[in-house]
Amino acid sequence: MPDSFDAPRARLLTLPESPAGALSIRAKALLFHDPRSAALLEQAERIARSEATVLINGETGTGKELIARHLHTQSGRKGPFLAVNCGAFSETMIDAELFGHETGAYTGAVQSRAGWFEAANGGTLFLDEIGDLPLALQVKLLRVLQERQVVRLGSRRSIPLDVRLVAATNIDLREAVAAQHFRADLYYRLSVATLALPALRERPGDILPLARHFVGVYGPRLSCSGALLAPEAQQALLDYAWPGNIRELENVIHFALIVCRDGIVQAGDLKLVPSLARAAPTPATPAATTEPAASTEHADPASADPAAPGAAQQLATLASSLLAARPAQLLHKLEAALVHAAFAQTGENQVQSARLLGVTRNTMRTLLKRHGLLDDAPEPEPAPRAGDELRLHPPFAH
Known part of the structure; x- marks a missing residue:
């Protein structure tokens, strides 16, 4: 796979450099090389x-x-x-x-x-x-x-x-x-x-140019200037599903540059999760070509799972049994079990836990505090980020 891309079509937005800040709190680069991204940029500039x-x-x-x-x-x-x-x-x-x-206006509002x-x-x-x-x-x-x-x-x-x-x-x-x-x-x-x-997986034309951008950003900092992506590494990047999008790509490239040898990033240096590789397209069957499948974009997750009706029935039976036993604080115990399970399943991510349970993040924080998964220490208030200028880079090449 060639290590190049169509430079004249590529435009890059980045945040101002902040060496003292955390490396990957937010997406710090957005590149418009994929046709879908280029159309988005054009629409954004009209709206602006x-x-x-x-x-x-x-x-x-x-x-x-x-x-x-x-x-x-x-x-x-x-x-x-x-x-x-x-x-x-x-x-x-x-x-x-x-x-x-x-x-x-409230307690502590001294000015x-x-x-x-x-x-x-x-x-x-x-x-x-x-x-x-x-x-x-x-x-x-x-x-x-x-x-x-x-x-x-x-x-x-x-x-x-x-x-x-x-x-x-x-x-x-x-x-x-x-x-x-x-x-x-x-x-x-x-x-x-x-x-x-x-999502990044929906605009594959941006993956390799973004990866090369992050190589250019982190390479000099790690005494690895001029590092290249091996063909197998490029293919691995393209095959990955990128649930964390650009932010995850930046972290992956940063780590790969730390562990790579001789200035060549190999597929094994990327440390991608195998289970999150992009699924290969399934050949269409005759039934699929004559009758389009129903969209599942906004479908109820339970209805998309063939085993869901059985699971729902089991849940209803369990609930009836618990109610018949009349245990103390049943609702509290069920809520605690659900909150603990959601928090653990999402790797203790508040935003993802809230999305999984269908509540806001503030509601999720309240539930986590109620069930002892989050202390009551106040979160630090973010400082204003005024005066930062966004840089729009000219077409670039590697």
């Missing part, structure tokens, strides 16, 4: 020139913040770009964080403070994990978007705003609306313009 609120959908690690920053850069807005993770604050603090507060909306005035506010926003705050956010003004917690004075909102989520907000976890009116307000970021 408008003032429309934007909703970005995509799996974790696909580069949603990079697209949001590019929207801000292309919009020509003179104010700052600020990024806020809605799942990073407790339900009691997120109101004050987003909308600000006055002195004495007034502007919220993120005020701080982003004249620029763009990026709200990541918007699906984790509590319902009570969704009402207030809707009013802010409609009236273009904000009222601080503990105040009656409205403050006019000139802020473009870009929101992002890794869940299907339409399903959240149907489950009454997200307000329909806010969803329609947010989704004036939508951008769907395909």
Whole structure:
């Protein structure tokens, strides 16, 4: 397999360099070489020139913040770009964080403070994990978007705003609306313009160029400049399913450069999980060609499993038996078992556990604390990331 790609078609977005920061907290590079990616970039740049609120959908690690920053850069807005993770604050603090507060608004509010909306005035506010926003705050956010003004917690004075909102989520907000976890009116307000970021496995033309980019980033730091990907390593990268998307690819390449020899990354250096290799396409059967299969994109997981009806019946029988025995605190024990199982199955990942159980991350945190899986220590508040400029690289070659 040749170690090259069509350079004129490739465009790369990266975050500003931050040597002191963690290596892979978020996707730090987004490349538009695959035709599907190139079409996405063109659509994003058309949307950027408008003032429309934007909703970005995509799996974790696909580069949603990079697209949001590019929207801000292309919009020509003179104010700052600020990024806020809605799942990073407790339900009691997120109101004050987003909308600000006055002195004495709550215990510990010793001085007034502007919220993120005020701080982003004249620029763009990026709200990541918007699906984790509590319902009570969704009402207030809707009013802010409609009236273009904000009222601080503990105040009656409205403050006019000139802020473009870009929101992002890794869940299907339409399903959240149907489950009454997200307000329909806010969803329609947010989704004036939508951008769907395909997963890395859905744009294979970007995998090798991104891998080479990360080789170029980490190689010099590890005294491995000029490292190359062996043909077998390239094929392994293409065959992998990439559940962690760009963020996972960066980590894989970083580790491979640490352990590789003679500046050549072999397939064994990648340490990919064999069970997550991309499944080979199955030849169509006559029945499949005459009658299309039903879509399972939004199907109930139970209905997609042939054994699910039997499992559901077993669960119903077990529940009846438990109820008949009248054990103490049955609901609490069942809830604890379910929470422990979901947390363990997802490798103690709060976001994935919440998605598995169909609840918000804040609800999941409450459940984890209730059942002793998470301490009550407050999470550190993320510092504003104002003034960061997104770099749009010219076409490049390796």
